[in-house]
Amino acid sequence: MSGYSYATRETDPVHTVRTIGRLAQMILELRDEYVTRPRPDLLVQIDQRLTDLVGLQEDLRARMAEQQHPTSQ
Numbered sequence: 001m002s003g004y005s006y007a008t009r010e011t012d013p014v015h016t017v018r019t020i021g022r023l024a025q026m027i028l029e030l031r032d033e034y035v036t037r038p039r040p041d042l043l044v045q046i047d048q049r050l051t052d053l054v055g056l057q058e059d060l061r062a063r064m065a066e067q068q069h070p071t072s073q
Contacts, residue, residue, distance in 0.1 A: 013063040020056050023049050 027049050034042040 011063065011066075013060060013067065016056055016060045016063055020053065020060070023053055023056065027053075 027046060030042055030046045030049065034046065
């Protein structure tokens with residue numbers, strides 16, 4: 001896989017999916033850090049990233065709906 005990627009519009013589902021992937025990676029890293037050294041601030045960060053994922057789920061659903069029923073411009 002190439003290290004290069006195509007530019008995407010913020011409204012493109014690819015943008016949302018990439019952001020979900022970055023957050024998922026952050027959560028895994030926070031998990032590893034928490035397992036090694038449990039700290040309350042890490043739990044707060046994990047909780048925030050999960051909240052961010054819920055918001056991205058809503059964005060993704062909206063993007064999917066837009067693709068199924070595109071509006072004319």
